[in-house]
Amino acid sequence: MKFQTAKRMVLSLFVMIVLCCVSALILRGSNESLAAVITYFAVALLAFVTFIIFKWLRCPWCGGVLLRRVVWLKSCPHCNRDLVTGLRDKKKAKAGK
Numbered sequence: 185m186k187f188q189t190a191k192r193m194v195l196s197l198f199v200m201i202v203l204c205c206v207s208a209l210i211l212r213g214s215n216e217s218l219a220a221v222i223t224y225f226a227v228a229l230l231a232f233v234t235f236i237i238f239k240w241l242r243c244p245w246c247g248g249v250l251l252r253r254v255v256w257l258k259s260c261p262h263c264n265r266d267l268v269t270g271l272r273d274k275k276k277a278k279a280g281k
Contacts, residue, residue, distance in 0.1 A: 187267060190240040191254060197233045201226050245270055 185193075204226035211219040242249055248262035259266050266272075 185240045187241070187244050190236060194233055194236055194241060195255065197229055197236070201229050201233070204229065243267065 204222050208219045208222040238249060241254060243260040243262060245265045246260060246263035248260060250257060264272055
């Protein structure tokens, strides 16, 4: 699976998890059994998201797992390559040395 596809899938599954949790909280008072089923479904989705993150949400070039700030990440923190184009980021020169 491509990196961009895995990223979109993880984001959409997180939205589904939040919606399941909110709907379970709303249904908590009126329908306990349905709220419990929705809660278990949210936990199952969370396990699936964790599997996707460790299996496919990796840098396409070095293979490092990208756990934090994946929504805003433009380059890999391990190899400094752009996640879309694969070009290396240019290092900034330190002034005064």
